[in-house]
Amino acid sequence: MSANSNSTNTENHDWAKDIDCKNVFIHGYCKFENKGCYFKHPSDDSIEKNKETKETKSSAPLSSGTEEGSSIRKKFSFEAPSFTPSGSVASLTNKFSTMSPKLDEIPTFVPTSQQTPKKPQQVSAESNDYFAPPNSMFTPSVPSDNSQPGLPLSAQFPQHGTTAPHNVVPEMFYAQATQYPLNYNLYAPPPPPHFNLHLNPNERTVSSFFIDDNLRESLQKRNEACLQTFSNPSIPDIVGVYHSLVPLNNNFDNNSARYGAVSHMYKATSNKDARLYALRRIENVNITDKQAFKTIKAWSSIENSNIVKVHEAFTTTVFGGNSLVVAYDFYGNAKTLIEIHFQNQPELITEQHLWSYLIQLVNALNEVHDKGLAVRSIDLSKVIVTNKNRIKLSGCGIVDILQHENTEDIAQLQKKDLELLAKLLYDLSITSIYGSVSFDDKTQDQIIDHLKFSDDYKATLKYLISADFNLKEIQTRIAPRLLDVIDGLQNSNDFIESQLSTELENARLVRLMSKLSFLHGRPEHEGDPNWSESSANYPLTLFVDYVYHQVDERGYPVVDLAHVITCLNKLDAGIEERILLVSKDEKNCIIISYKELKTLIEEGFNELRMRKDI
């Protein structure tokens, strides 16, 4: 019964004639119209019009090809830019139409996967009509400056976590819902800290059982970089004892010639020990004198945490023309200081960074100079960052080979190292005031005065650029700061160790779960008296139900990871605690300790392994 029609005919209802009928608003029509409802109804004409519109909308599928579909998508593209099931677009549209539809007129929601797949159109950066299947890695984006035609594949195709170039045909992503290695972007980030549950001291969240998200992501990226493969006819299959070369240069400016010749970096696998190595190749160098390699032995004997270890150097013609190749330790996903602090999304340089870099570089130089060598290539592009704030000199030994005829005194070369160190620190420091201070007509000392760092740091930097310092003196100067760096390193070490210990537990549990899975539910155990309800092994079946198959009082599955992990931990430890195991039909009931269960598993698993020998 319409609320609107409750009034009697004797009353004057003129006051209602300009007020829209709520039935039309709620149901789309008023069944009391012309039957006593005094409120305003839309004219018959407009109802017909609306009906027609609704029918067209619900019958025409909103495919990417229809004009209507694309106009609707454009209209709402800022709300749902990536993936909008057509049904929900239609219902949104209906919501915005003058007249709301009846419930049964709202088009049914059809998930995209059930529709006949349509060939996606070429995506252009100008268009907002993105197609991004759920779980895909494809994120439409404005092209990155690096994406140029003609570049090697690795440069053109997005790495995980980076944006895709705009001219990618999404077809290839269409078929790739699942990929290996995993797309770590699919891991949901933890909620903001203020959403965290207030836990009692004895309670833990599920994430606390596993490795920290950021650490896991960075390790995965590193593994992914190690597993990366590349195939291109321009790269030889085998170089010396190395094969499976993958170019590492993100910078395709072949004119950059820091060694006076064009250089390339590759990841490669050694045929000798199957380990990964970083090969630096210098193009077009003709070295015939064996004496050129005389320092390589000394370089390869250096083992320092701030120097990338040198392994060997040789010349080759497999790239076409003469090339010098030097093999180094490989660090997955390492970035140069330029890449970290000047490119893409540059990391802001803080005083903490600068002290830490200075201390690490002094450590590296100390070792090199003690061995009677000089680095001769300290440059922002020749220092790699292998972990947070952890840097290493990456191009050692090359200049010695390329300039073997240079007869300069080693003391002179070592002094130049110090100048290069000072220049590197100065270049990094002044980036913090780029744009805010004009460098014209200013001496380096005056520019340093503008830095927003501590007086201590500014004084040290001025001392470094005075070009009149030696390594021992600088070591004394930076000594007080060493404690901060050591503190940071120890904290990071403790953190990583604690994370490692959580993974250690997981590995233990995986072993245990594997043993359980080997035993439980084996088809050949069906009808086997050793696994019947009266057998000694029966508690294992009940235990698996107890751990994984519990239901709550309403019959819903209990999905409680904490329960699973607690039970498995107790089982692995084989403690004396006893549990009550009840069969599904509640007819059997067993009280058993974790210790006894553990013995059953061990015996069952050993028996399984022995079976083939019998």
Ligand SMILES: Nc1ncnc2c1ncn2[C@@H]1O[C@H](COP(=O)(O)OP(=O)(O)OP(=O)(O)O)[C@@H](O)[C@H]1O
């Ligand atoms: N030992 C290594 N292990 C892993 N990656 C490395 C190693 N040495 C360098 N890289 C990486 O290889 C890439 C190219 O290094 P390279 O030194 O050629 O830098 P660049 O900026 O291209 O220098 P240049 O302009 O001299 O070519 C960088 O991303 C760098 O982080």
